[in-house]
Amino acid sequence: MASNGPMLTERRNSAGEYLKFLHAWIRKPRQTASIVPSSPYLGRMMARQIDPQGGPVMEFGGGTGALTREILATGLPVSDLEVVEIDPTFARNLRRHFHGVKIIEAPAQSVLAEAQGGAGAYQCVISGLPLLAMSKTLQKAILAEAFKLLQPGGSFIQFTYSPRPPLADSVADALDLGVDRVGTIVRNVPPATVFRYRRAADIAAVDRPAASL
Numbered sequence: 001m002a003s004n005g006p007m008l009t010e011r012r013n014s015a016g017e018y019l020k021f022l023h024a025w026i027r028k029p030r031q032t033a034s035i036v037p038s039s040p041y042l043g044r045m046m047a048r049q050i051d052p053q054g055g056p057v058m059e060f061g062g063g064t065g066a067l068t069r070e071i072l073a074t075g076l077p078v079s080d081l082e083v084v085e086i087d088p089t090f091a092r093n094l095r096r097h098f099h100g101v102k103i104i105e106a107p108a109q110s111v112l113a114e115a116q117g118g119a120g121a122y123q124c125v126i127s128g129l130p131l132l133a134m135s136k137t138l139q140k141a142i143l144a145e146a147f148k149l150l151q152p153g154g155s156f157i158q159f160t161y162s163p164r165p166p167l168a169d170s171v172a173d174a175l176d177l178g179v180d181r182v183g184t185i186v187r188n189v190p191p192a193t194v195f196r197y198r199r200a201a202d203i204a205a206v207d208r209p210a211a212s213l
């Protein structure tokens with residue numbers, strides 16, 4: 001008999017993920033900020049910013065693992081991925097589903113002490129945090145922490161449900177960050193846009209013609 005086991009399991013898993021998300025949203029609506037996990041299309045757009053051979057990646061706000069799955073699907077070794085999640089139930093489930101990935105149950109704004117790679121080691125931070133719903137003070141603390149983790153030239157990749165960049169201009173200016181739009185995914189509920197933040201100095205170095213280097 002043809003096996004449809006994996007398909008059924010996948011459907012059951014995604015129904016379970018929706019329920020876990022809904023429960024988290026009921027418990028802490030501002031922290032979860034969405035009643036559904038991100039779609040695989042959105043996860044893939046974010047994961048395309050990673051070089052699977054480029055060294056460690058940190059994910060902020062793992063939730064039920066919708067982005068984690070797509071990050072690993074790029075071929076990045078599990079030992080090169082760490083996921084930060086503040087919610088203990090989500091953190092426990094992530095540990096159960098993603099063996100070999102270090103799950104850090106902590107606030108993203110103070111994760112450096114627990115990060116296995118340490119300062120300046122990460123090629124990319126992939127973030128599913130609800131930045132738009134956060135105060136400017138918290139946004140600044142989170143982005144400052146992310147850029148302590150990142151290598152020179154590293155990127156902070158963030159999705160948002162607004163067509164505008166999620167970080168307040170004053171915060172981006174204070175940290176000397178530049179932003180560009182990666183793309184919009186309509187096949188997500190709700191449609192989402194992905195932005196990439198980099199140090200302004202790194203953007204200028206990339207844009208400078210070779211002759212002037």
Ligand SMILES: C[S@@+](CC[C@H](N)C(=O)[O-])C[C@H]1O[C@@H](n2cnc3c(N)ncnc32)[C@H](O)[C@@H]1O
Nearest residue numbers: 031037038061062063066085086087107108128
């Ligand atoms: C919108 S959900 C995104 C979940 C998942 N990445 C996705 O795209 O489906 C935001 C997640 O960030 C977590 N979170 C919120 N604030 C956080 C913080 N300061 N530090 C770490 N995780 C946080 C929430 O618990 C939740 O799991």
